[in-house]
Amino acid sequence: MKKIFLAFTLSLMVCSFSACVILSPKKYKALLAKQDSLNSGWSASQSNNESLETRLARLKADTANLNGELADLRAKYETMDANYSKLRSNSSTEINKLSADLKKREQRLKEVEEVLRKRDEATNQLKAKLQEALLGFTKNGLTVEIKNGKVYVSLTDKLLFPSGSIIIDEKGKQALTSLAEVLKQQRDINIAVEGHTDSQKINNLGQIKDNWDLSVLRSTSVVRFLTEEQKVESVRMTATGKGEFQPLGPNTSAESRSKNRRIEIVLSPKLDELYDLIKQ
Incomplete structure (x- = not known):
């Protein structure tokens, strides 16, 4: 009994000195369960920490790669910007040059159009003068018309030559004399x-x-009659023979063949001014 008391007393003393609390089995199990939960949470935290460090390292690597790509893009942009500025400068120069060339061409076109206008005006005036001068010969197969900017005076062979002859008859000489008077005024x-x-x-x-x-x-x-007898300048004259190869119509009737037998005097204004403009 004394031993039991001593043990009890000793136990009380130990508990009083160590502030020991005697737990019930239920609370003890609860503490053990809580400890296990804390251990699991610690392990999970450690695992999450390692995962976060891995993700952080990956993000740092991705950031470094993106910085490199950004630097490349900036370099390419600067190159493109420089090229664009150069191209814009060159384009501006080319545009100014093309604009100047266009203005020059437009001016030349206006000058050519003016020369052609003067030519057409002169051609129409010449036709009117010839029609007036040769009016008396129209009944004998003489016509005056404008084709391709030129005046064509067409005289049938019966107005100029006897059949099969190359000698101009008197009626033909009268017509050519009237024609020469106009030609000598139009140098x-x-x-x-x-x-x-x-x-x-x-x-x-x-x-x-x-x-x-x-x-x-x-x-x-x-040509000999106009130059030798009527004194039209020889340097302005050209004589050609077309034979049968430029007929006005088919050679199937006497009337049609008569129209094909003709002398055509083609009068064209000198276009030296126009040729000079075209050469520029």
């Missing part, structure tokens, strides 16, 4: 005399072999 006009025939073959005309010969010889007869 800026070039004169081309063209001989034309029908397709009938030439027979028994001595030195005249074919329609080529006949067309050429008739055109030269007209």
Whole structure:
């Protein structure tokens, strides 16, 4: 009994000195469960910490990569900006040059249009003068018209030559004399005399072999009359023979063949001013 008391007393003393609290089994189990929960939470926290450190390292690496890409993009942008500035400067220079060239071309175009306007005006005036001067010969197959900016005076062979001849008759000389009076007043006009025939073959005309010969010889007869007798400047004259190869219509009837046998005097204004503009 004494031993029990001593043990009890000793136990009380130990408990009083150590402030020991005697727990019930239920509370003890609760404490153990809480300890296990804390241990689990600690382990989870450690695991989360490691995961966060891994993510942080990855984010730092991604940030470094993005910074590198950003630096590359900035460098490319600066290069593109420099190229754009250079291109804009060059484009401005080219635009100014093209604008100046365009203005120059527009000015030349206006000058050419003015020359052509003057040519057309002169051509119309020349036609009017010729029609007035040659009015008396229109009944004999003489026509005056404008084609491609030129005045064409067409005289049928019966107005100028006897059949198969290259000698100009009196009626033809009268018509050419009236024509020469106008030509001598128009010194800026070039004169081309063209001989034309029908397709009938030439027979028994001595030195005249074919329609080529006949067309050429008739055109030269007209040129000689205008230059030698009427004193039209020879330098302005050209004589050509077209033979049967530029007919006005088919050679199927006497009337049609008569129209094809003709002398055409083609009058064209000198266009030296226009040629000079085109060469520029």
